[in-house]
Amino acid sequence: MADEALFLLLHNEMVSGVYKSAEQGEVYVPGFLFHKEHHDLQENGRCITKLENMGFRVGQGLIERFTKDTARFKDELDIMKFICKDFWTTVFKKQIDNLRTNHQGIYVLQDNKFRLLTQMSAGKQYLEHASKYLAFTCGLIRGGLSNLGIKSIVTAEVSSMPACKFQVMIQKL
Amino acid sequence: MAVCVAVIAKENYPLYIRSVPTENELKFHYMVHTSLDVVDEKISAMGKALVDQRELYLGLLYGYVTNSKVKFVMVVDSSNTALRDNEIRSMFRKLHNSYTDVMCNPFYNPGDRIQSRAFDGMVTSMMIQARQPRGSCVSWLSLGIAEKVWVGALATHMGCLGLKSTGKEGLKGPLSSQWPRRRD
Numbered sequence: 001m002a003d004e005a006l007f008l009l010l011h012n013e014m015v016s017g018v019y020k021s022a023e024q025g026e027v028y029v030p031g032f033l034f035h036k037e038h039h040d041l042q043e044n045g046r047c048i049t050k051l052e053n054m055g056f057r058v059g060q061g062l063i064e065r066f067t068k069d070t071a072r073f074k075d076e077l078d079i080m081k082f083i084c085k086d087f088w089t090t091v092f093k094k095q096i097d098n099l100r101t102n103h104q105g106i107y108v109l110q111d112n113k114f115r116l117l118t119q120m121s122a123g124k125q126y127l128e129h130a131s132k133y134l135a136f137t138c139g140l141i142r143g144g145l146s147n148l149g150i151k152s153i154v155t156a157e158v159s160s161m162p163a164c165k166f167q168v169m170i171q172k173l
Numbered sequence: 174m175a176v177c178v179a180v181i182a183k184e185n186y187p188l189y190i191r192s193v194p195t196e197n198e199l200k201f202h203y204m205v206h207t208s209l210d211v212v213d214e215k216i217s218a219m220g221k222a223l224v225d226q227r228e229l230y231l232g233l234l235y236g237y238v239t240n241s242k243v244k245f246v247m248v249v250d251s252s253n254t255a256l257r258d259n260e261i262r263s264m265f266r267k268l269h270n271s272y273t274d275v276m277c278n279p280f281y282n283p284g285d286r287i288q289s290r291a292f293d294g295m296v297t298s299m300m301i302q303a304r305q306p307r308g309s310c311v312s313w314l315s316l317g318i319a320e321k322v323w324v325g326a327l328a329t330h331m332g333c334l335g336l337k338s339t340g341k342e343g344l345k346g347p348l349s350s351q352w353p354r355r356r357d
Contacts, residue, residue: 061277067240068273147241147283149183 004093004115011116014054015132018047048135055139056146063144066090076170079148080107087144092116105170109141110163117162130158134166141166176248178296180272182284183242185209189287191296192248208246237265243272264299271295 022043066087073079084096088111098110116133120126134156142154151171158164177192237245245268249261271292275281278289 057279060283061273064239064241064273064276068269070240072240149242 008116008119011133011136014136015051018050019132022047044132048132051132051135052139052142055136055141056143057139059140059143059145060147062091062140063087063147067148073148076150077101079145079150080109080168083141083144084109091140105172107168107170109166109168111166112163114162114164117158117164121161123160125161127158127161130161130164131156134158134164138166141168176300178248178268178299179246180268180287181209181244181246188243188285189292189296191293191300209244237269239269239272245269245272267295267299 067082070082070086073082080099080101084099088094088096092111092115094111094113094115096109097112098108100108100110114134116137117130120130120133138154138156142152145152145154145168153169153171154166155169156164156166178190179187180189182188237247239245245265247261247264247268272287275287275289275292276283281287281289
């Protein structure tokens with residue numbers, strides 16, 4: 001019962017750790033015009049990339065373990081369904097609530113009660129901080145897909161916590 | 174009872190290859206390489222859970238493909254008692270488990286050569302142990318699609334069992350030390 005909370009707490013610490021180390025690494029160069037807004041945005045982007053890359057590597061390893069005993073996947077849609085059902089259940093103890101696709105390589109995964117955001121707020125408060133907490137999961141999906149042979153770009157959007165949508169764009173080579 | 178074990182990445186270059194030293198080391202490597210074509214054929218046919226395919230040139234060649242398109246190929250000596258299907262499956266299972274452990278190691282970057290000692294130990298336990306130790310070292314270069322240059326050197330001294338050669342491929346002496354470029 002307690003292991004859900006463990007990952008949640010670890011994830012929160014991870015996010016704040018990445019941002020804190022970015023803050024400490026800031027170099028203030030006197031004499032130059034220091035646009036704090038611009039700098040902050042850059043730092044934010046870097047941290048999100050770091051978190052996403054972490055998620056990517058973890059996703060690769062996780063997928064290897066989870067697909068060890070499953071049957072071979074027939075096609076892309078099959079893989080996405082696996083991600084929505086088995087993968088999500090194993091990591092977040094629930095399934096994706098809604099999967100939509102345009103059959104041309106774009107999939108939207110909708111989770112109405114995303115585990116990592118439920119404790120944060122139940123509406124519009126803290127919306128601007130939500131992206132930090134979704135970066136790791138985006139990387140997780142991307143890493144899992146990449147290990148199964150699918151190159152993709154995963155983004156997330158939140159309109160009202162704790163519901164969120166992950167958009168997966170498959171890249172055809 | 175394996176004579177040669179290979180782990181091939183999804184871009185068809187080897188992540189790990191190891192065999193019992195005999196006179197014609199490269200013969201194994203060539204066999205493993207040519208078997209990839211057959212494995213690919215099998216994959217593109219309607220998918221089943223595991224690809225278990227047998228080739229009878231010299232000894233038996235067994236293949237296995239994971240969901241992440243990593244292929245395990247094993248060459249088995251046939252002059253010994255015939256191995257049952259179950260034993261082969263269990264050996265592949267062990268390989269897959271060890272490979273998963275390597276994958277989850279944070280210090281391992283996917284796509285690199287596998288250098289884990291635990292993995293080595295597991296493969297050693299699957300290879301033939303024989304009485305006459307004979308040392309030999311093979312250096313072998315491979316250029317896969319990803320243009321990786323990789324030298325595998327065998328450090329373990331293991332004996333070898335004589336293998337019958339049917340000469341189907343007409344292999345005479347060492348091939349040029351490059352895996353031919355794959356067509357895709």
